[in-house]
Structure formats: structure tokens, C-alpha cells
Amino acid sequence: MKNWLLTLLLWAVPFSWAHADRVKDLTTVAAMRSNQLIGYGLVVGLQGTGDGSDLSFTTQSIKTLLSRLGVSQEGPISDFETASGGGKIDVKNAAAVMVTADLPGMAKPGQRIDVNISAIGKASSLRGGSLLLTSLRGVDGEIYALAQGALPATGIDAGGAGSKVFVGVTTATRIPGGASVEKTVDNPFDKADHVLLNVRESDFSTAAAIIKVINDRFGADVAQALDGVSIMVRAPLDTSQRVTFMSMIENLDVQPGEPVARVVVNARTGTVVISRNVRVTAAAVTHGTISVSVSATNEVSQPAPLSQGQTAAVQNVDVKVSEPNKPMFLFQPGVDLRQIVDAINQVGATPSALIAILEALKSSGSLRAELLVI
Helix, strand or coil: CCCCCCEEECCCCCCCCCCCEEHHHHEEEHHHCCEEEEEEEEEECCCCCCCCCCCHHHHHHHHHHHHHCCCCEECCHHHCEECCCCCECCHHHEEEEEEEEEECCCCCCCCEEEEEEEECCCCCCCCCCEEEEEEEECCCCCEEEEEEEECCCCCEEEEECCEEEEECCCCEEEEEEEEEECCCCCCHHHCCCEEEEEECCCCHHHHHHHHHHHHHHHCCCCEEECCCCEEEEECCCCHHHHHHHHHHHHCCEECCCCCCCEEEEECCCCEEEECCCCEECCEEECCCCCEEEEEEEEEEECCCCCCCCCCEEEEEEEEEEECCCCCCEEECCCECHHHHHHHHHHCCCCHHHHHHHHHHHHHHCCEECEEEEC
């Protein structure tokens, strides 16, 4: 097998597909869904890499903030002079940012969550700044968390003499535990008669297997299917008993259904991942490329003695066209993954050629799998 054929294979192994997963790894509790939060804030303490005074919303935000803090302003608005001493505020050291976060289900006030900060103005770097108190709101407009804190070191942006070097992203960062939860999102976990489980990957076989395991353990009709994704589980009404009951369910072992046959291709890196269920119907495949080589040789033409001729440069060009002799290989009906890879490797296919062959097989209808190009 060629070393340059970068193919990650998940192929059929001698033993049967009979592993077991926990229910908690295959499903999620509907009541524990996360909620997205968003807010607008200011980052200060930058070393001249902020928005500058050109952006009106940044300067207006600073004005509003100072006004709320009881700092009065005198003189022209553009000067940002304070009443105490006339010192100007350098807006180049501040940047307007958007702050986003995911509020986990059942999060309680006082718990900490991570926040993402991204510049929305002309700031070139947020490195070394501090996020001022920012309200994070949900889709309903209510405040659910408050974010504030020092930004960790982000990417590096350095340059000189017409050259610049970027390492990472300097205008976006993340503060672990940078926000405090202020409000609880209502959920039906302790109120509804049933608990709803959602299968992570929609699959009727997996849903049926989970229902069977739960009913075998706790009695018939405890779990019922709503569709290929949702499973309704009858749970005790007492909250303490319900928590114990769900902990027992999520640790049950289930043999999930086999995944969908899928071929994943990353065209940028040449990586190909083929699942074990991929099959190919009868097909004959060949792949080859034509190479054109042009070589030039520079020579000097000397005239004969006493011929009064002139020395001239002469370029000789040699053009060669070559087409490798690539044998055609035949796929028998129902061929499995191992045979597919062996046949393609025998013709010396490169990663790009392998991708082209898989796309052609899919277009011809011979590839019995979902082809996903990322």
C-alpha cells in the first residue's frame, strides 16, 4: 500500500457488530437542552489596538457607560473631557465586542459558564484587554447571565518592513467561566408526567433497542416511542425518585443499530473515511492521467571560420506526452470495504484520484452509501 494514500478506514473486523453503549451516550434529555445567550459589551485596556474614535457606536457606548457611573462630561463631545481635569479618554484602547454563551439546561444562579468574545469594530487585537460588565440575554430579551473578566492571551499579530505574521485569531477569544448565571430557565423535568429522551442520531433501530432495554428492566410500557428520535419514559412524580430513576436508565447498556453507510471526503486535505457498511454493485473502474513534459536546451550556433556569419543562441525544445498504463479493475456485486480499498490501491491511486473514483461511483449509482464532501 502506498504511503501517500491517506485513507482512514473503519472496515469490517472478524468479530460481529455487538458492542453496547450506555443510554446516556446515545440520547439526551429534552429538558436539559441548552439556550443561546448574546450581549453587547466593551473591552478596555488595549494597547492602542482598539476601535479608535472613528466608530460612533464605540464612543457612544463609552459616553453612556460613564454617564451611568456618575461621570459628567464638559466641553465638546468628541474631546471626552471629564469635569475633574480635562483628561481625554483614548478610544484606541477600547473595543466594542459581541459576547455569546450557551446556557446549559438546569443551570442555577451563581454557576459559571464560558463566554466567547468577538470584536465587531476596527479593533486589530483584543490581547490583554478586560471585558466590562455585560448583560447576556436570551431570545425573549430577559437577562440570564452577567459576563466580566480579563481576556486570556489570544493570537499574535506582528509585523515589520512590509511583512506580517499572524498566529491564531487576535480579534476573538474565550473566557472560561467568564459569566455568572443570574436566572433559571424553566423546564418541564420536575413537572411533566413523562421524561422525553431524544436519540442523538436519528435511527429507528437504536430507538427500538433503547425502548426494549428500558421495558425489560422496569416493566412493559414504561418507555414508548414517539418517532425515530423521541422516546417518552414514564417516571416517578417525586423529584428525588425521578432523579434516581433517570440515573438508572442512563447507565443501561444498549446495542445500537448499525450506522448509515457513509463515505466522508475532505477535499482540502485528501482525507477519506469509509464506514464498514459501504457496498458497491458491479462496476468496472479505470483511472489514469496524461502527463505532458516540455524540456528546453539552450545551445550556441557558431558560424564556420571566415564565413562572416554571426554567433546565435538556439533553443531546442523537446515535448513528450506520456499516459500511464492503468489497468481496469472490476467490482463484483456486494463487494465490501476491504476489497474496494485493495482494488483502488492496486492501481496506485493518489488521494485526489481516490476522491474522483468515489464520486464517479456515486454518480453511476454503483456506490451504495451516502457520499459527504466537506
